[in-house]
Amino acid sequence: xxxxxxxxxxxxxxxxxxxxxxxxxxxxxxxxxxxxxxxxxxxxxxxxxxxxxxxxxxxxxxxxxxxxxxxxxxxxxxxxxxxxxxxxxxxxxxxxxxxxxxxxxxxxxxxxxxxxxxxxxxxxxxxxxxxxxxxxxxxxxxxxxxxxxxxxxxxxxxxxxxxxxxxxxxxxxxxxxxxxxxxxxxxxxxxxxxxxxxxxxxxxxxxxxxxxxxxxxxxxxxxxxxxxxxxxxxxxxxxxxxxxxxxxxxxxxxxxxxxxxxxxxxxxxxxxxxxxxxxxxxxxxxxxxxxxxxxxxxxxxxxxxxx
Numbered sequence: 178x179x180x181x182x183x184x185x186x187x188x189x190x191x192x193x194x195x196x197x198x199x200x201x202x203x204x205x206x207x208x209x210x211x212x213x214x215x216x217x218x219x220x221x222x223x224x225x226x227x228x229x230x231x232x233x234x235x236x237x238x239x240x241x242x243x244x245x246x247x248x249x250x251x252x253x254x255x256x257x258x259x260x261x262x263x264x265x266x267x268x269x270x271x272x273x274x275x276x277x278x279x280x281x282x283x284x285x286x287x288x289x290x291x292x293x294x295x296x297x298x299x300x301x302x303x304x305x306x307x308x309x310x311x312x313x314x315x316x317x318x319x320x321x322x323x324x325x326x327x328x329x330x331x332x333x334x335x336x337x338x339x340x341x342x343x344x345x346x347x348x349x350x351x352x353x354x355x356x357x358x359x360x361x362x363x364x365x366x367x368x369x370x371x372x373x374x375x376x377x378x379x380x381x382x383x384x385x386x387x388x389x390x391x392x393x394x395x396x397x398x399x400x401x402x403x404x405x406x407x408x409x410x411x412x413x414x415x416x417x418x419x420x421x422x423x424x425x426x427x428x429x430x431x432x433x434x435x436x437x438x439x440x441x442x443x444x445x446x447x448x449x450x451x452x453x454x455x456x457x458x459x460x461x462x463x464x465x466x467x468x469x470x471x472x473x474x475x476x477x478x479x480x481x482x483x484x
Contacts, residue, residue, distance in 0.1 A: 243286030
């Protein structure tokens with residue numbers, strides 16, 4: 178499909194992600210946002226106002242995840258690295274992006290997501306508890322980072338769907354980044370694991386390319402320090418939100434193809450989150466649409482999509 182031929186239908190793919198920043202656009206455009214009911218089976222009358230109608234700064238520019246340093250030019254963010262453990266003592270290196278705890282979100286610079294209250298469905302949320310050293314101890318959920326990420330595009334003009342899509346990391350049946358802290362108010366945190374069952378020396382890549390058989394594929398730099406501290410730099414992806422350019426990180430997906438395309442962890446348990454209701458009552462998700470066969474052409478400013 179050439180960029181001059183826009184008559185073909187556009188395919189939309191659903192995914193989950195954490196918003197990091199809304200960034201200014203180089204060219205102002207007059208774009209009317211779609212109604213909030215797009216992509217759901219819920220009538221528009223059940224939806225509330227757009228977030229930007231309540232908080233005007235959400236039209237950008239604004240950094241939403243304020244726990245670290247954002248580099249817009251490189252599309253990366255450097256954020257704190259945390260060390261937790263499994264019940265059997267294995268190391269769990271993770272990050273924090275969102276929480277249902279509004280006060281702690283403000284204190285730590287995380288995204289506050291009230292919707293996380295409604296994520297405790299099936300295996301979509303796992304449990305952890307605080308130990309006396311203020312570290313998290315996880316009851317279930319492991320991640321294998323040893324696979325090599327493989328992505329082979331489809332033949333001919335249509336690169337999507339890919340012929341081969343193998344995620345670079347795979348969670349077990351109980352792994353999910355959504356964690357409910359049982360002895361700390363029952364709040365839910367989005368705590369994606371970026372390395373598992375490795376020492377600080379194993380994963381330290383402060384000034385060199387990380388070993389992606391040991392860490393998450395979105396890690397650009399990882400520098401553990403001290404007893405469970407340090408930082409990790411995460412690669413971000415450019416998208417549009419309310420017709421404005423934005424950066425986000427996607428660390429897990431319930432589908433192996435989406436996980437591969439997004440350089441994320443395949444986490445089947447996240448598929449137990451109810452979908453299709455978006456901003457209606459008791460919904461735990463937010464929609465994200467990926468255009469698969471939009472306009473193409475390297476010099477086309479309107480190019481978009483997986484093809």
